[in-house]
Amino acid sequence: MASFLGTQINPKSFHKSQLKFYFILVPIGLFMLLPVIYVISQAFKPLSELFLFPPRFFVSNPTLDNFARLFRTASGTGVPMTRYFFNSIIITILTIVLTILITLATGYALSKKRFKAKKTLFSINQVALMFVATAVAIPRYLVVTTLGLTNSFAAHIIPYLAMPVGLFLVKQFIDQVPDELIEAAKIDGANDWHIVTKIIGPLVKPALATVAILSFQFIWNSTESSNIYVIDETKKTFAFYMNTLTAASAGPAGVGIAAAAGLVMFVPNLIIFIVMQGNVMDTMSHSGIK
């Protein structure tokens, strides 16, 4: 079918009929990035340029002053910025690791084990995809208080471990693993622990990477737990600190620090996503709701 002029979905080579898409996509892509580029440029502006009128989009004499000042700042109560940063790193790592373990175990059980409530559990989880946590922030707060988690590090982690989207994606991905593989392992004497860690885990790495990214993006950027569950300043997170920083600082000096803090928040996000983009797209091929 050499003369087939139909679709060119996922074309292998360039053809001038693709140009029209570039003409639309490239400007939109740049437009989407403009605000991000602006904040990056802000972060490197010296004080004199932040004050400048009319303001310039790009920085002309880049400096690391804003970062230096950011790392020297402390909250009103004297807690240094580095403390918030360190808290965020610990909380994020723990949350990601635990979320992956829990999601993998449950995804395996929902996909490959046989039990009565299996279908029901999966459809409940599917309904929970629509769950908007902010809607029930108050009852959630009551649960956290009842469990005695208030004002502890656990309050940043435990409420966010059950991630319906993550479970959904991992389960759909495990469905692709042939049952025969698991049967064969069982005949060789493997128990569920072995199956999960030695067979399923390595096979569904792309889905787990996706869960890690989603969990990272949520927890790294989240201020909810610091706002409501935790009172002790020394236990709050960087996202929270950044929020107070930008709310309190009206002057251009504050704008520079806020932009620097924004960049510190954004760069890990970007790096992790770029490294794992392939894995994410792999997972998304199996993301459909049937």
Added chain:
Amino acid sequence: MVVENQLEKKEGKLKKFFQTKIKPAWEKVDKDKLSTVLLLAPYVILFSLFIVIPVLVAMGLSLTYFNVIEMPVFAKMGGFYNYIMILTQDEIFLRYVLPNTLKYAIITGPGGYALSFLMAWMLSQIQATPRKFLALALYTPSMLGGVLTGVIFRTLFSGDKSGYINAVLLNLGLVNTPIDFLQSGDYLMSIMIFVTLWSSMGIGFLSMLAGILNVNREMYEAAYIDGIKNRLQEIFYITIPSMKPQMLFGAVMAIVGAFNAGGIGVALSGSNPTPQYAGQLIVNHIDDYGFIRYEMGYAAALSVLLLLLILLFSRVAYRLFEEKDR
């Protein structure tokens, strides 16, 4: 001697107890079932505690008067007092919050969704390497999170002449004095919608992109033999029907994303309530009553209404895209 004897006797009893009772009981336990339970337990417990119970508690509290200090009291009018008040007496809710929420959700939900699909489809028409970069550019805004998004747009739309947008407008001579975008009832909602659309190409967008790329090529070839003429027909007769599951996932993510981003008005203007209630959405109204006025029963009733609204939107999506042949 006596003591030792007694000890030995006890040990023997314990051994016997273990041999006759525990061991057979343990052997009777279905190891496979036990392992299933253990695999499921952590998720099911956490899911119940932080998702199911809060929703149930919200439903329960919505029927009460609860000010946090005293015990909740069952509300008047058969418990529906809060709902009746919201739907008949709450002027702010009826005049600002509900219309705002509907306007915002209808534009950013379906709008963001259509935009995501369109972008995903165009991306699928170009080669893999440039596609990767452009997809990253489109996805980037969605990974910034509410706080950083707020910071970026607060500086861009800042109300004095050092704000970039204002500077550009002044420079072009379009305005004479800087516009206080974020404190003005006239602009806040439009800016919120713009910002949300800007950051709407998230995981649903990636899902749809993967879905489009996975449609079987032969389907298109067959369709052209059957007489499909152009790209538009191709999209409606082949692409969308073959990726309904991804379309549905994308739709649910778009709806949830739209409602989750509801805090943006407060993040931009820096105050709850937002100036002249221009950017007030149900989410902010809940916070206002829950965390500022401590009227928990009333706030809970608002939460239940919000969840119902999300469910309603999702039902529409399911109607459109659910696979009927199962």
